[in-house]
Amino acid sequence: MTADPISDRVDDVDEARTSGRQKIDWAFEHMPILTALREDFEASQPLAGETVGMALHVEAKTAALVETMAAGGAEVAITGCNPLSTHDDVSVALDAHENITSYAEHGIDDVEYYEAIDAVIGHDPTVTVDDGGDLVFRIHEEFPEKIDTIIGGTEETTTGVHRLRAMDEDGELDYPMFNVNDTPMKHLFDNVHGTGESALANIAMTTNLSWAGKTVVVAGYGYCGRGVAKKADGQGAKVVVTEIDPRRALEAHMEGYEVTNMDDAAERGDVFITTTGNRDVLAARHFEDMQDGVVLANAGHFDIEINLEELGELATSTREVRDGVQEYELVDGTRVNVLAEGRLVNLAAPTALGHPVEVMDQSFGVQAVCVRELVERGDDYDAGLHDVPDALDKEIAETKLDAEGIDIDVPTDVQREYMDSWRHGT
Structure with missing residues (x-):
């Protein structure tokens, strides 16, 4: 067909x-x-x-x-x-x-x-x-x-x-x-500024919650994760970064963010934003440790970064508490809120414009x-x-x-020759 x-x-x-x-x-x-x-x-x-x-x-x-x-x-x-x-x-x-x-x-x-x-x-x-x-x-x-x-x-x-x-x-x-x-x-514009601004804006519009004072866990510190972390930090959030790459983890640490693993971060985060492109970044063992009322959003690509199947198995009930917000209530009464069905929050949330x-x-x-x-x-x-x-x-x-209307400098012929040649000494 x-x-x-x-x-x-x-x-x-x-x-x-x-x-x-x-x-x-x-x-x-x-x-x-x-x-x-x-x-x-x-x-x-x-x-x-x-x-x-x-x-x-x-x-x-x-x-x-x-x-x-x-x-x-x-x-x-x-x-x-x-x-x-x-x-x-x-x-x-x-x-x-x-x-x-x-x-x-x-x-x-x-x-x-x-x-x-x-x-x-x-x-x-x-x-x-x-x-x-x-x-x-x-x-x-x-x-x-x-x-x-x-x-x-x-x-x-x-x-x-x-x-x-x-x-x-x-x-x-x-x-x-x-x-x-x-x-x-x-990388420098679409990933950092585009993803950073649009993800946070759409989470805020979907939930009507403030960033100030929140602990925001950013999963992944590639260019998208850097943008999300930078923009969240700029709006008064405490940012925690999780990573699997030691160099990116070190970069996040050197830029002033707390870096830890997701098992540790799961207990402390108010908002979790995945930016990895990988699957099962948030899974059953994390959901069980989360605080009541946490918000989960995906700014990666496919709807696999948050394991919704495992979350559904843990939940005793689910309901839509706001347009684009699905609440999962666990056995102990903890409520976990998933935005935009785990899809790209900056494009799939009800108010999303990308x-x-x-x-x-x-x-x-x-x-x-x-x-x-x-x-x-x-x-x-x-x-x-x-x-x-x-x-x-x-x-x-x-x-x-x-x-x-921005002008930049143009190198002279002498400058081009200098930069392109190996013959010039110190």
């Missing part, structure tokens, strides 16, 4: 299209990078004749990227990468574009989710754009005959890159993929130029996982600086 485009499945298409269009236009007003790229793409048509298949969080900022791809001449088919992050009105507005088909719909089940991904694959994409890896893995596992006509793809998030790297090491990744997640522009617009402008700008690079120079890249060429990452930074 194949999914139908979302416009065939909503009651009031015109109302949804108007609402979605307003959201997309607002996003574009604050996305100078994609605005500049869209103008350039419209003029040069670098994606003419290509079909771009996408599995992303379908909301207004993503729509700006999708429309930039279409402006460059591409046919685009898109669906969601998380059943709870789709904004149906934005999906309908995208589907109204003559060169875009959107299958994304909020709240679909697992069967419908993969039917939508299969529908995107049915468009025979020549380029894939992924968040979490489900699209590229589905192609390899279920539609390997499509691979020969795929130039390459991009992957945006940590979880997807982990999976792709394992796939590449096993010799199972059969077309080139750009690792957008590990570019400086992604990362700030300006931050996603930078990340999606990198995605756009990576797609352009694959179309123009795809033959230069063998099958496997590739770093994004540094010149592309710098191009996006320069575009942003230009939009902000």
Whole structure:
């Protein structure tokens, strides 16, 4: 069975299209990078004749990227990468574009989710754009005959890159993929500021609780965890970091945070935020030691970081105490509150809008130029996982600086020669 485009499945298409269009236009007003790229793409048509298949969080900022791809001449088919992050009105507005088909719909089940991904694959994409890896893995596992006509793809998030790297090491990744997640522009801005700000904002809006005075346990001190810890600390919380990597643990310690293991932190935390991309970060042995009324949220990727199956087995009752807050009451009366069903709290919470617009402008700008690079120079890249060429990452930074009216120094010829040569002594 194949999914139908979302416009065939909503009651009031015109109302949804108007609402979605307003959201997309607002996003574009604050996305100078994609605005500049869209103008350039419209003029040069670098994606003419290509079909771009996408599995992303379908909301207004993503729509700006999708429309930039279409402006460059591409046919685009898109669906969601998380059943709870789709904004149906934005999906309908995208589907109204003559060169875009959107299958994304909020709240679909697992069967419908993969039917939508299969529908995107049915468009025979020549380029894939992924968040979490489900699209590229589905192609390899279920539609390997499509691979020969795929130039390459991009992957945006940590979880997807982990999976792709394992796939590449096993010799199972059969077309080139750009690792957008590990570019400086992604780490320094999207992960640190985007995840940090949006996760805390959506937890606060969902719970109506203050950060001041809370003990916030941040699981994982990668770039996302650093951002969450930094922003929580800035709002008056006491931050405790848990880690499995000794260098990251030491970094957190040297930056002034308490560092411990989760077994110890479980007894003391008021709010737990997972940012690891791994599974079972919070499990039965932790739930049993938690204080009454704790809040659990995931800012990683998939809904596996908090083991909800084990929490459900421990609970004597569950109920929704606020929109987006599920309370689990344990045998001893302890109440454990889980936000957004353990999915990405900054995208799946009831009020969630994802990362700030300006931050996603930078990340999606990198995605756009990576797609352009694959179309123009795809033959230069063998099958496997590739770093994004540094010149592309710098191009996006320069575009942003230009939009902000910020000037930086330019090295002289003498300075360039000095830095590039090994012949100069001390």
